[in-house]
Amino acid sequence: MSLASTSAVGGRLTDAQFARVREWVYRRTGIQFGDNKRYFVDKRVTNCVRDNGGDFNLWFASLRTGANERVAQQLVNELTVNETYFLREDHQFDSLVRSVLPGIAQRRRATGDGSPIRILSVPCSTGEEPYSIAIRLLSDWPGIEEFDVEIVAADIDTRVLEQAQRGEYGARSMHRVPPAVRSEFFERTEGERYRVRGDVREAIDFTLANLTDTAQMRSFRAFDVVFCRNVLIYFDEISSRRAAENLFGALRPGGFLFLGHSESMSRISPIFDPVRLPEGIAYQRPAIGATA
């Protein structure tokens, strides 16, 4: 234990230290921690400081000067909860079925456009998100009777893609799934394990792609809606900026982008328009030349 005056004694930061960490985290991840998150942030930060020698100033200097990327990653990991489960952040799925898809359907009807509505989930991780989208569409959006919908799910990691395609989940992933949905869309395999219904599994196009690689993302085009949640926070400035450009390229003009609920495009790129939906903020790809 160090008794240096700059050590974060007793798991608490000074106001100035908290402010510096908050600003760094905002610039790096776009996440804003309010004063009400002070206890949470103090605790996680002091863990990081302790793991790196116990001196706040030295730790912050290595963070701020970029001397050690591992220090930065550790802090981001400590401050974010990377959990995935069915129907996570479901107000965004509410937005999808209540606001976004009805609008898209209306435009399709008005222009006589009979092409499928395209939805991308990236990164899709072990599949909970694309399956949640499919389930919400099939159970809560009457337009599914009228339109074809393609759901494409992409991830950089072949292991999670295999799991996603298998579509079998334990209690942790399933805890938000109501019994009626369980019985309609899942088959119980063994014990508390459930597998997504075969026709839903087969309807989703799982594919390998790295969000920050323009060449790999080039074939993703003309999507009406993209979900890209809780991943941009892990990227450095250059990578997140390129990822934003690739997402822009994946959307058709007027298409919608959903980020995670604590994420924002505001520190990454101004190329999207923020739009207010009844259920929250989403982003829209403007037509080039139409931006303010």
Next chain:
Amino acid sequence: MSTPTENPGHDGQPSRGLALVVDDAPTVRLYHGGVLRSAGFTVEEAANGFEALEMLLAQRYDLVVTDVNMPHLDGYALVRRLRAEALTRSVPVITISTESQESDADAAYASGANLYLVKPVAPDLLTRVADLFTSPLPASAAAGPTTGSRS
């Protein structure tokens, strides 16, 4: 929906309204925010124009005090976007910039800002103009000054 600017009946000093302070420097947000809090406003902060735009779309504010040079969406572009959106068209905006040239003031007003101030802004000036932009129209303001000293 109200801006409870005067309420002599309460000593608890209800908020004069909700203000958004926009600047990429946290210390500038602290300074402008502190002045407005002392003047009775409830204050929220945004670190650039884009973040401010998101917040202004999500919630109604009574006043915006914004810097000009900021990453991702500058102050002028922010005001232009606010003026183009039905939800935010009428919010009063004060731009505060380091730039003291005539052309900078022209740019601010052309974008739709209500007032252009040059840094550093003295606390009492910011307080006065914030008052001005959030007070009721003259017809009702004539009912009395902001202090309760009359009675």
Next chain:
Amino acid sequence: MGLVKKAAAEAPAEDRRDAGRDPEGLLAQLRSADPEERRRAALDLAGVAEAVPALLTAARAEQQPTVRDAVLTTLAAHDLPEVARELAGWLGDDDAARRNAAVVTLQAMPTGAAAVLDDLLVTGDARVRTLAVMVISALVHPGVPDWLEAVVDADPDENVVAAAVDTAQQLEDDLARQLATAAAARFPANPYLQFLATLAAGAR
């Protein structure tokens, strides 16, 4: 109707695009009349060192902010003095969006920015110096404290000095205290600098 899988017939269209992906083709596409084509070409030129001069030319001429941002996204990964020099020239631009786009890009280029900052910090235009400090405010570079100290010691403009103290405040207590005190002493009538000095003195 319902959930469907992507029709396999789309593949040939992608192949046609691949054919035009050699650097020569992309450089031509960078001058396309269609802004979407220019945007895609700029992004596809990622990592192509020979394309840097053409990208700089494109960045300078581009009128569409969205396309310009794509060009800058690719250029930002080329952390080179010549890229930084081009962007440094934008800091005096009358278009606020353009100069801020340059600032954000320079913030991600420590090597390039370091090559131009010494000059930028002594130009005659206070606005350019303010923006140079804004670059420093997010720059990951060991020279940051020295640049800030030089500004606070010598810059004739109180707002440029204030921006340097703002940045120091985000770094560490000792530097913030030192620079805030010096700045407040140089400009005793500036209420904001007095505020910063009080703030820094309050931090333990």
